[in-house]
Amino acid sequence: KPPTISIKTSGRVPKNAKEFSVALPCSGNVSGIAVFSIGLLIQSRKGKPVPGTPLRIKLRKECAHRGPDPECDKKCANRGVCNEDKICVCPEGYMGQYCQTALCYPQCMNGGNCTAPGNCSCPLGYQGRHCEGGICSEKC
Structure with a gap:
């Protein structure tokens, strides 16, 4: 969308203070910064510039793409x-900046590692869903 302004581009200036707004919508699938200037020229009835004009206003707008981002999704x-x-945003059972850490509850015991939600990889000598049981080399 092109920029829009709430005042007419030409016409009479009211005697009282006048406020106006400038709308600068972000569009498209890009992020970036737009910088531009507006010049406001006020003329007398005789067509001469009023002292102090033109007024120059420099505007800056930062746009951030907000929508599906395949590159970002690849990191998750x-x-x-x-x-x-x-x-x-991680599914249930995962956490971390990139959802890389599985959650096990209760936690894996005896040095076991949580490899998937609720599943522990047990070190040598331990067994069980949470590595809670030792493995006997002889009859226990």
């Missing part, structure tokens, strides 16, 4: 997806 592991702020 374990079916995590990016939200509008480019932060991975």
Whole structure:
């Protein structure tokens, strides 16, 4: 969308102070910064510039793409997806900046590692869903 302004581009200036707004919508699938200037020329009835004009206003608008971002989604592991702020939202059972850490509850014991939600990889000598049981080399 092109920029819009709430005042007419030409016409009479009211005697009282007048406020106006400039709308600069972000559009497209890009992020970036737009910089531009507006010049406001006020003329007398005789067509002469009023002292102090033209007024020059420099505007800057930063746009951030907010929508599906395949590059961001690639960073999210374990079916995590990016939200509008480019932060991975993790599915249940995962956490971390990129959803890379599985959660086990209760936690894996005896030095076991959580490899998937609720699943522990046990070190040598331990067994069980949470590595809670030792493995006997002889009859226990």
